[in-house]
Each structure stands twice: as structure tokens, then as C-alpha cells.
Amino acid sequence: MSNNDTATMTEARDESLPEDDARRPVKVSIRNLYKIFGEDPERALEKVKAGMGKPELLESENHVLGLSDINVDIRDGEITVIMGLSGSGKSTLIRHLNRLIEPTAGEILFKGDDILGWGQGQLRELRRKNMSMVFQKFALLPHRTVTENAAMALATRGISRSEYEDEATKWLDRVGLGGYGDQYPHQLSGGMQQRVGIARALASNSDIMLMDEAFSALDPLIRTDMQDLLLELQGELHKTVVFITHDLDEALKLADHLVILKDGSVVQQGEPQHILLKPNDPYIEDFVADINRARVLRTRSVMDKGVPKGEGSGDYAGDVDQNDNLESVIARAEGAMDKRYRVMKDGKPVGTLKMTEIMKALVPRKVEG
Amino acid sequence: MATYDGLFDALGLRAWCDKGADSGPMSMADLLAKTKGDGAATVSAWDTPFPSLDALHDACMAIPQSRDLTQGLESGFLGIRDALRWVIDPITQPLSWMLEDMLWLMTQSPWWIVMPVLFAITWLVSRSWKIVGFVALMLGLLAFVDHYHEAMQTLAIIFVCAFVCVLLGVPIGIAMSRNDKLQRFVIPILDMLQTLPPFVYLIPLIFLFSVTEPKLYGIAIILYAIVPVVRLTDLGIRLVDKDVIEAADAFGMTNRQKLFGVQIPLALPNIMAGVNQTIMMSLAMVVIASLVSAPGLGVLVLRGIRNLELGVGLVAGFGIVVLAIALDRVTKASLARIDASQASR
Numbered sequence: 001m002s003n004n005d006t007a008t009m010t011e012a013r014d015e016s017l018p019e020d021d022a023r024r025p026v027k028v029s030i031r032n033l034y035k036i037f038g039e040d041p042e043r044a045l046e047k048v049k050a051g052m053g054k055p056e057l058l059e060s061e062n063h064v065l066g067l068s069d070i071n072v073d074i075r076d077g078e079i080t081v082i083m084g085l086s087g088s089g090k091s092t093l094i095r096h097l098n099r100l101i102e103p104t105a106g107e108i109l110f111k112g113d114d115i116l117g118w119g120q121g122q123l124r125e126l127r128r129k130n131m132s133m134v135f136q137k138f139a140l141l142p143h144r145t146v147t148e149n150a151a152m153a154l155a156t157r158g159i160s161r162s163e164y165e166d167e168a169t170k171w172l173d174r175v176g177l178g179g180y181g182d183q184y185p186h187q188l189s190g191g192m193q194q195r196v197g198i199a200r201a202l203a204s205n206s207d208i209m210l211m212d213e214a215f216s217a218l219d220p221l222i223r224t225d226m227q228d229l230l231l232e233l234q235g236e237l238h239k240t241v242v243f244i245t246h247d248l249d250e251a252l253k254l255a256d257h258l259v260i261l262k263d264g265s266v267v268q269q270g271e272p273q274h275i276l277l278k279p280n281d282p283y284i285e286d287f288v289a290d291i292n293r294a295r296v297l298r299t300r301s302v303m304d305k306g307v308p309k310g311e312g313s314g315d316y317a318g319d320v321d322q323n324d325n326l327e328s329v330i331a332r333a334e335g336a337m338d339k340r341y342r343v344m345k346d347g348k349p350v351g352t353l354k355m356t357e358i359m360k361a362l363v364p365r366k367v368e369g
Numbered sequence: 370m371a372t373y374d375g376l377f378d379a380l381g382l383r384a385w386c387d388k389g390a391d392s393g394p395m396s397m398a399d400l401l402a403k404t405k406g407d408g409a410a411t412v413s414a415w416d417t418p419f420p421s422l423d424a425l426h427d428a429c430m431a432i433p434q435s436r437d438l439t440q441g442l443e444s445g446f447l448g449i450r451d452a453l454r455w456v457i458d459p460i461t462q463p464l465s466w467m468l469e470d471m472l473w474l475m476t477q478s479p480w481w482i483v484m485p486v487l488f489a490i491t492w493l494v495s496r497s498w499k500i501v502g503f504v505a506l507m508l509g510l511l512a513f514v515d516h517y518h519e520a521m522q523t524l525a526i527i528f529v530c531a532f533v534c535v536l537l538g539v540p541i542g543i544a545m546s547r548n549d550k551l552q553r554f555v556i557p558i559l560d561m562l563q564t565l566p567p568f569v570y571l572i573p574l575i576f577l578f579s580v581t582e583p584k585l586y587g588i589a590i591i592l593y594a595i596v597p598v599v600r601l602t603d604l605g606i607r608l609v610d611k612d613v614i615e616a617a618d619a620f621g622m623t624n625r626q627k628l629f630g631v632q633i634p635l636a637l638p639n640i641m642a643g644v645n646q647t648i649m650m651s652l653a654m655v656v657i658a659s660l661v662s663a664p665g666l667g668v669l670v671l672r673g674i675r676n677l678e679l680g681v682g683l684v685a686g687f688g689i690v691v692l693a694i695a696l697d698r699v700t701k702a703s704l705a706r707i708d709a710s711q712a713s714r
């Protein structure tokens with residue numbers, strides 16, 4: 001990854017990103033991607049580039065603007081969450097990553113190589129080895145057993161049953177489905193079926209997992225379970241995950257990098273905490289207005305950076321970790337407004353947190369101007 | 370003279386009309402008109418004939434009569450018959466052999482071998498002793514009233530024809546499901562095959578093949594019965610859940626893996642429903658095909674009609690119903706078995 005690239009990337013994003021740990025290398029990079037559905041997308045593309053929006057394009061040209069000038073970097077080992085309302089183009093975007101949908105214009109760079117130039121064979125290799133997918137409606141093969149479903153990627157590569165069985169069983173055990181291998185999908189509940197879907201993606205041993213509203217069809221309790229499972233697996237395996245959701249709580253829980261789509265364009269992307277504190281669009285404000293900020297915001301996003309040298313640590317009411325949420329700090333202070341805490345990262349002080357700052361952060365900010 | 374004389378005079382075509390005057394023999398109607406004299410020269414407006422070929426011919430000899438059309442078709446068909454035969458004969462010859470061999474096998478083997486084999490097949494496809502018992506009862510009944518031989522002939526023909534229908538129909542259906550252009554082209558043909566009265570197939574076939582050849586009725590049955598299996602294969606594959614196909618693509622399956630690993634297995638219930646209908650339609654056609662020498666129960670029905678032998682016709686008709694029910698039960702049972710093993714919805 002060249003310096004040049006990094007520069008353009010940070011530019012595309014917000015300048016005032018909170019200081020980040022040394023960021024991981026970019027794995028897949030989407031550049032100036034456009035997708036237009038209709039008879040003559042090329043002609044419609046001209047109009048879109050000249051500034052026509054989604055509603056006008058539909059009205060005057062009868063073409064649907066699926067995606068418009070998308071630039072996103074997907075980093076190795078991170079969970080990139082794409083969020084937006086229904087019809088904003090999330091599914092369309094994620095299907096470009098493994099080219100289930102052909103773009104109208106743009107580039108998709110996989111480790112620096114544009115996959116749009118790839119032939120069928122190369123593409124198949126990519127789908128078999130590098131990218132696996134989890135679907136909203138599970139999309140399991142109804143006529144195959146759970147084990148056979150979990151091993152779909154392996155069987156597709158031509159590996160025989162005796163060889164893939166152990167691998168498939170291992171991943172089924174890992175997602176908590178040990179012993180269900182000989183059942184058929186319709187014999188399982190929705191949550192269990194989606195576990196099979198996840199086991200199928202994991203068993204393919206791909207480094208990238210694409211998840212299109214993978215948990216949207218599940219009830220809230222199972223959904224929380226699955227989110228925890230995903231985070232747990234992620235802590236172990238460090239996959240590159242692209243996760244789609246229209247649920248902000250889910251997005252904030254999972255995301256390392258959050259991309260917000262509206263009508264086929266990116267309205268804001270960056271660290272979720274940052275988007276929460278500094279929404280740059282009324283659309284996002286509406287989105288974030290209703291969430292429990294105390295539970296989502298972390299001390300590191302609110303603190304004043306740096307520890308003043310001269311003052312002794314006696315001044316502080318105590319130490320908090322940089323990843324603690326505000327709720328836990330408020331609970332510790334028992335509501336007292338005059339305290340301040342030292343924020344620690346890996347045992348070293350990195351900042352100061354005043355209770356007054358916490359209170360300010362709890363009120364959603366309006367976009368200036 | 371004739372009603373439309375004035376028309377041709379007015380158009381100045383009289384000379385052209387009269388050039389063709391003496392061509393062609395007179396029709397019976399002409400002769401009748403001649404003998405009656407020219408009394409009918411003045412026709413009232415009420416009786417004005419439709420300007421059909423025949424009416425125009427009366428006024429202008431150069432215009433052909435309707436019978437020339439039918440004759441033209443016939444001579445045209447006879448003209449290409451030899452060429453057609455030269456192509457179709459060798460292709461369809463295996464059908465004759467299959468029919469002959471199957472008929473020989475099923476009628477010449479002793480009943481105590483054929484019937485157990487049929488029961489075994491029933492067990493294999495339906496996995497239900499109830500169905501096997503039912504089939505045994507039905508066949509036993511037919512054999513008991515001495516219709517065993519004819520029933521076996523009918524069954525032999527149905528087995529061969531349904532087998533050929535599946536052999537040709539499933540690949541055609543698969544090809545249609547993958548190619549919209551082909552589908553648009555084939556569907557009207559299927560519609561035509563399904564709406565033409567079955568007797569109509571027989572007409573050109575009789576001219577093409579001699580009545581003694583089994584393939585004559587074989588082809589008629591196959592043309593009639595192949596439609597549902599083609600249609601339902603096409604439909605079945607098109608109806609396979611789009612999400613599952615997308616998953617297959619997303620995991621890098623080749624087209625071949627997708628077809629044999631996903632599409633055909635998931636379309637199987639529909640394909641089997643098509644096979645069931647194909648078998649039932651073969652049975653319907655095998656009766657009509659006795660008009661062109663297909664052996665079996667149909668011959669007895671025909672005898673009943675021709676000789677007014679009410680009892681013979683009714684018993685044979687009842688035999689056909691019995692066969693139909695047995696075949697339907699067996700194929701439906703196997704269909705249910707497939708459905709149960711992949712109850713996905």
C-alpha cells in the first residue's frame with residue numbers, strides 16, 4: 001500500500017479523525033464505483049456524473065441509480081459495516097466485491113489488482129478461496145445435510161467427503177452446532193440455520209467474509225447471541241469482515257469502520273464514535289438521535305488527550321480504560337459532576353476525562369450551518 | 370353468369386381470366402350447374418356468395434379452386450416425403466426396435482416373472498408396501514378377467530414412450546431454462562402439440578411410415594406426451610430459489626456444479642410431476658394409437674366401437690382406468706417421497 005494511496009484515502013475521510021492506532025493495510029479498495037440499473041446505463045452515467053440525483057434519474061430517464069461514486073477502503077482484519085436505509089444500495093455494493101453484480105464504472109482493487117479485468121476462472125478462484133458470503137435468508141442448500149452445507153466451499157473445490165468432513169464438523173462445533181451434522185436445514189430454527197451459514201463461510205477458510213444483513217431475520221435475543229459470536233470469532237481469527245445492516249445499534253457494536261449510505265452515495269464514513277459525535281448530515285443526525293449514547297460512546301472519544309505533567313495523580317478520582325463506555329464511568333462517579341478520571345491505554349495514561357465533558361457528549365450535536 | 374363476373378370485367382382482367390379458361394377438369398358443382406342450365410344467372414343480393422376461391426373461380430377461370438389448395442398440399446407433402454423419410458427413418462428406427470423388444474419381453478416372459486418384476490419396480494420408486502399391494506390387486510384383477518396380455522402390451526408401449534419422453538424432454542427443458550430465446554421459440558411449439566387434436570398427428574405420420582411399423586404410433590405418442598415433462602423441467606429450474614443460486618455463485622460453483630448439484634435436485638419435484646403427467650398422457654394416446662396398429666387394450670376398445678360389442682369395449686375401458694390409477698399412484702408416491710426428503714418450504 002503506497003503512501004500516495006493513504007493520503008487520498010484520509011482526504012476522502014474526515015480530517016479530524018480521532019487519533020487512530022497504526023491503521024491496518026487496505027485489503028479491498030473500491031474506487032469511484034457507479035452502478036446504474038436500466039436499459040442504457042452508459043448514457044445515464046453521463047447524467048449522473050453531471051450531477052443528477054437518484055429521484056430525478058428515475059423520473060426523467062427511467063434508470064435506477066444503484067451506486068454513485070463510491071470510495072471505500074476495506075482494511076485487513078477489521079469489521080467494516082455498511083449501513084443505510086432500505087434501498088440505499090447496501091446489497092448492491094457488497095455484491096460488487098465478489099462481482100456477483102457488474103459495475104457500470106469504477107474499480108475494485110483486491111490487494112491492488114482490479115478484479116474487473118479478471119476472467120471467469122480467476123473470479124471463481126477468488127470466490128472459492130478469498131471471499132465467502134453469509135446471506136440474510138441463509139440460502140442453504142435444502143437437499144443437503146448440515147455437514148454438506150457447511151462444507152459447500154470445500155466440496156466445490158473438489159475435496160472429497162472423507163477429507164472435508166472433519167473440517168466441517170470442526171466449524172459446526174465452533175458455532176455451537178455440534179451433533180446436528182446429519183440434520184437437514186429445514187429441521188433447524190432460523191438462528192441455527194444462520195449458524196450453518198456462518199460455519200459454511202468459516203469452513204471455506206477465506207480471509208474475507210461478506211455478510212449481507214446476516215442477522216436481520218433473527219429475533220433480538222438470538223441476534224445479540226450471533227453478534228457476540230461474530231465478535232468472539234473475530235477476536236480469534238481476525239478475518240476481514242464486511243457487514244451490512246440497517247440497525248445502528250448493531251453497526252455500532254460491530255464496526256471498526258462505519259460507512260453510511262444514502263440513495264446510493266456515501267454520506268459519511270469513519271470511526272463509529274466519531275460519526276456519532278460529529279455527524280455531518282441531517283440524515284445521520286436522525287439516525288443517531290435515538291440511541292443510548294452513554295452505552296455506545298467510549299472514554300477515548302470524549303477525553304482530552306494527554307496527561308498534564310505537573311499535577312499529581314491525586315487529583316484524579318481514579319483510572320478508567322480507554323475502551324470503557326461512558327455509562328460505566330457515570331456509575332463509578334455515582335453521578336458526581338466535579339470528578340475527573342485518568343484514561344489508560346495498556347496501563348499507560350493517555351488522557352483526562354472530566355465528568356462535564358461526559359455530560360456534554362450525551363447531548364446529540366446538531367450539524368452547524 | 371357468375372356473381373363476380375362484373376368485378377373482373379370492371380378491373381379489365383377478362384382476357385387474363387379467359388386465358389386459363391380451359392385448364393382443369395370441371396367440378397361436380399360445375400357439371401350440376403351446366404345441366405340445370407343458366408337459370409341461376411341472376412342471383413339476388415341475399416344469396417351473394419362469399420368471395421371464396423370457388424366463387425371467384427366461377428367468374429374467372431385463372432383463379433384456382435379450393436380443392437387445388439388441398440391437392441397442392443398433398444402433392445407437396447408427397448414430394449418431400451422421400452427426402453423426409455430418408456432423414457427421419459434412420460433416426461427413429463431405434464424406437465421401433467425398442468418398442469418391438471419391449472413388447473416381446475413383456476408378453477413372452479411368463480406372468481410369474483413379469484408381475485414380480487413390476488412389483489419390485491413399484492417398491493423401488495415408491496418405497497411403500499401399500500402401493501405395491503394396490504398395484505398387485507389391480508394387475509391381478511386385470512389378469513383374472515383375461516386382459517393380462519393386452520395390459521402388458523399397453524404397459525410396454527407406455528414404458529418405452531415415457532422413457533424416450535424423459536430422455537429427450539428433460540434436456541430440452543434444461544436448455545430452455547438457460548436460454549430465454551430458445552424458450553420463446555419452443556413454447557409455441559409445445560402449445561401447438563398440446564392443442565392439436567391427437568388424431569391430427571397421425572395424418573402426416575401415416576404417409577411417412579408404413580402402418581406396420583411400431584414407430585408410427587411411438588412417434589405419435591411421444592409428440593403428444595413429451596409436452597409436460599419439457600414444460601415442468603423448464604419451469605422447475607426457473608423456480609429454483611434465486612438466493613440459493615446466488616449462494617452457489619458466491620461460493621464459486623461452475624455452471625456444471627450448479628446444474629447437477631443445485632438446480633436439477635431442487636427442480637426434481639417439478640420434473641417428477643411432469644413425468645407423472647407424461648405417463649398419463651401416453652396412456653391416453655396409446656388408446657387412440659390403436660387406430661394405427663398399436664396393440665393393447667385400445668384395440669379391444671376399438672373392437673367394442675366397431676362391432677358394437679358393448680361388453681368387450683366396457684371391460685377394456687375399465688382396464689385402462691385401472692392401469693391409469695395404478696400408474697398415477699406409483700408416480701405420485703415417488704413424487705411425495707422426493708418432496709418429503711427435501712421439504713424446504
Ligand SMILES: Nc1ncnc2c1ncn2[C@@H]1O[C@H](COP(=O)(O)OP(=O)(O)OP(=O)(O)O)[C@@H](O)[C@H]1O
Pocket residue numbers: 037038064065066084085086087088089090091092093246
Ligand atoms: N436488478 C435490479 N434492477 C433494477 N434496480 C435494482 C436492481 N437491484 C437493485 N435495484 C435498485 O437499487 C437500489 C438499491 O438496492 P439494494 O438492494 O442494494 O438496496 P439495499 O440497501 O440492500 O436495501 P435493503 O435494506 O432493502 O436490502 C434500489 O433502489 C433498488 O430498486
Ligand SMILES: [Mg+2]
Pocket residue numbers: 090091092213
Ligand atoms: Mg439488501
